[in-house]
Amino acid sequence: MTKIFIIAGEASGDVLGYRLMTALRALRPGLEFSGIGGARMAEAGLVSLFPMQELALMGLAEILPRVLHLKARLRQTVQAIAAQKPDIVLTIDSPGFTLRVLKAVGANGPKRVHYVAPQVWAWRQERVKHFPGLWDELICLLPFEPDFFAPHGLHPVFAGHPVLESGADKGDAARFLARHRLGPEAVPVVLMPGSRVTETKRLLPVFRETLALLAPHVPNLAPVLAAAPGIADAVAAYTANWPHKPVIVRDVQERYDAFAAARAALTKSGTSTLELAMAGVPMAVTYQVNPVSAWFGRRLIKVPHVAMINLLAKRALVPELLQEQCHPEILAATLLHLLRDDEAAAAQRAGYAEALASLHAPEGTPSHAAAKAVLSVLG
Template identity: 35%
Template sequence: MVAGETSGDLLAGLLLDGFKARWPGLTSCGIGGPQMAKRGFDAWWPSEKLAVRGYVEVLRHYREIVGIREQLKQRLLDQRPDIFVGVDAPDFNLDLEAALKGQGIKTVHFVSPSIWAWRADRVEKIRRSVDHVLCIFPFEPALLAAHGIAATYVGHPLANVIPLQPDRAAARRALGLRDESTVVAILPGSRKSEIQYLAQRFFAAAALIRRAQPAVQFVVPAIPVLKATIERMADEAGIRAHLQIIEGQSHTALAACDVTLIASGTATLEAALFKRPMVIAYNMNWLSWQIMRRKKLQPWVGLPNILCRDFVVPELLQDQATPEALAAAVLQWIEAESSAPDKIAAVEQRFAALHTELRRDTSTLATDAIQQILES
């Protein structure tokens, strides 16, 4: 298996639960993180090695990433596993899967590349690289089938992990937050490059929010390897004393908050599953942004908006993601709690319907599909 970054590690860990239940003697190895390690996964490299987003950022790490892929490919060809499962990270995994499939190793890709959102030209590479795709969104198998790619909808694993009715009071007790407080969760991303481009903007926005609403409390979940960086940037922004920076616990923070200021990515779907209003933001290297925006096929970037096919929550991208604009958008949600509660309720209802649609027995469905591939 190969899983890149925090979200892939979480998804792969949930898959491994199903695998080990079906095949108690299973051994797994490759690239992964702490969630996979808890299930006995042998990580030859840590998943954060692949946690790079954006064309320019990837170029800076290109030689190291390609070197890892070549070493991994050779080890897998030598050991010839029964099956290879690439979890997301399509830029890394699809080329690796193509090489393995070409040598007779069965390959599965979990999480369909977003050909419906951008880079539709990638479909030919998917067909060449994989025997089967495990899809987390219900409309994807038919889209892939139209291009001759076998696929199965398995639901989104996080929809089973996150309760349909999150316990906000319990989450606040766990974080030492008062029940009556207004709480903003700040999630500037899980990659070093995201922290570089977003954290200062988010912290400057927090300062502006606090100026308008002095009683607001802020909680900032950080992955362990980036916590010190986030603390330093909060110090530089002059707001460290007003932030509760915690290690991990992003789900607890999302359950506890009234609204979240959040980097575009998988975490936005997690926020939607927690039924939380949010402000989605992204900023990246200028050249990477120019390339990516030309490949975009839909008006939305945030997963909740894409899946609802509507701007349910605001998106502030690149030059729009100023501290002033971010703060104003968050304050609109805070003020809506008293002035327009129906607006909050409407968002919660949209996200509850989405949660129900994505809720499936993912690990069993994925394991069933993989068993059929092994037996074919």
């Protein structure tokens, strides 16, 4: 039996891992999986070595207090790989952890594939010189990535972006409105604060004040907060006493139903921008990190945009309101503009289609293409 040790470190990687495991089994039944993942990969039969949420940290100030614990988890992971002797180690995103695993496993161990290219093209490009020898193949999600990595001998393969398989564009607005007893006059606005605890702690207070400023101008405002499964209960408790209490959306299908009903959205940067674009939701992107992390980031970022949809569009298709601009007054004004200006909303939607077209796999679905790339390494 072919054994695959698969590792995901955050919610988005967990979804990718689930789809990839499913596609791999469709191509080669009887594969045996072990490793680290979340709830979605558990649905595919993975028993996680430890809770994936322990790896979902971001920013220097958030990671430093957990360094010793993360090092212990790294040792545990490498020891598990040595004990299980898998045919391949398949890591998904989360480079701060996964690339250390690949390095520790070494070229004399099992085959190694990394899925989701490290975004060194965006900042600290000199880090690419540390990657040769880490993997046998690099599976890229974005069409411009192979051109960046190939000159460095890093074996990139473009497989397309699995967000196209998500169903984000197939939500049911009527079902969402009926479930939450919202009438046709309701104005649903989706808020997406991220999947990490550190992200939500920083953004939720800002979102609370944003709603307070927006509500007087939108009488039928119906805020909807999309919460990642691992932190949904904490988000619900935190927002229970908000003056404008949001509907808490906990599962993927209901999130997509909310997208179908939404008139606008406020989201953190990341894959959520692509999902909203698929659903045609006018959006603004916002984010805020620890000031120390922000100071370093601004000096290292090499791309003109942080929102994925803007990078694909090669222009500022949606507003990016980051750090100091992640302020309730600015966010509320931006949302109000999207709600009131039909031309601005239509311009975003027109740009979405062109940007998303570049994400299609060369053949079949992105997950199928990624699975074929993995199996080609196995032989």
